[in-house]
Amino acid sequence: MNTHHRSTPRLDENDPWVFSTRELARRPGTQRIVTRTVPAPTGEQAIGIVGVLTVPDGSDVDLDLSLESVTEGVYVSGTVSTELTGECSRCLDPVVLELDEPIGELFAYPDSVTEETTDEDEVPRLVDEQFDLSQTVRDALVTDLPLAPLCRPDCPGLCVGCGEKWVDLAPDHGHETLDPRWAALRERLPSTD
Template structure:
């Protein structure tokens, strides 16, 4: 049975926007070059509430340097973020930059053969920069973005934006514990005397009492 590597190489698509060719370095330690690129953002390039829309440009300032183990890539990624505020749900937009540096080891060297799962490898002279950018940009994005640091959010009772509400906006809410006591008090309260039928009461008893007093 032929021997199979425990870490088979992943075939890189050379036409992918974030797959870059380093053959110009010639694998000569100390050689370097710089590139300034604009590439479309891949899908799902963000977190739940903020991210870079698919296809929007990512500006890259890159420096490639050949070293003994592989190619050291240093760069800055500039993106435009879109999302919504986690408090008031208003749309937000901002610019964001992230710096990164990553070593891609040669796949046909001892270092490349022993690379662990957290290291990146070249495939021939190609590197895939997408996972590096995801680590640098996506992992740095806030999970609860805000339109401003002091955003007051929404009213918990009516849902109005507190930033647009009148000063002192509030809702009077009875404590449900007191509401139960109020219902009980109403049930136990004595009924008021009925004075409306006083004129229809039989007059015989009143007359008899008056006659006894006269006698």
């Protein structure tokens, strides 16, 4: 018998990322469908990879979910849809990425076998018959994000000589590079320009 109880902070039921499971009443097989549009979390809780691609603060995140009571807790499955913004890793133009990602997560009941046999960071827990979905959504979206987003697959990037975008430069654009060892000789020769 488990003689210790983990102390889990209470959830804010007014938080749009917090869902109630009271209607499921620990009856395995009971299911509830939930569709909700919530504002993206801000600051340290932002969704995405900071400096690469993120869901803009307060932007809409659409959730289409199924909450199903199972023996060990509530299994939440469905899709999350949102738009992430960042900049192209080659030319620094703005990038917008629309994602529709599947999610699936078991939220364990207090005093369930799952709760007693797993670490708190392995399986999230129900707290007062509620769960916070923000970390599950964050994990699902970040997994599929490119670490080097591109504005288009064939983006040529920037000219290393002048920093201008290659798409804006003439086809014959280039910069003369002279080996510094030859610079002194060049100064002594007459100009051919």
